[in-house]
Amino acid sequence: MSDSNQHNHNPLPMILAGNASGAVKGGRHIKLAQVATHANLLLTMLHKVGVKAETFGDSTGTISEL
Numbered sequence: 001m002s003d004s005n006q007h008n009h010n011p012l013p014m015i016l017a018g019n020a021s022g023a024v025k026g027g028r029h030i031k032l033a034q035v036a037t038h039a040n041l042l043l044t045m046l047h048k049v050g051v052k053a054e055t056f057g058d059s060t061g062t063i064s065e066l
Helices: 038-048
Strands: none
Touching: none
């Protein structure tokens, strides 16, 4: 948690290790323009490996920068 007193998870730095069999370019640091939830990252990774899920948890969409 970013702020455990508030049970707030924003801003929470996330690390993505691996390249999803070439679907994600590695060796980068990406700072998103807007807040993205962990669920958005997981939904994006599902799409990158070919799983056509509409949502994942409380996701609001995918992360286009990946």
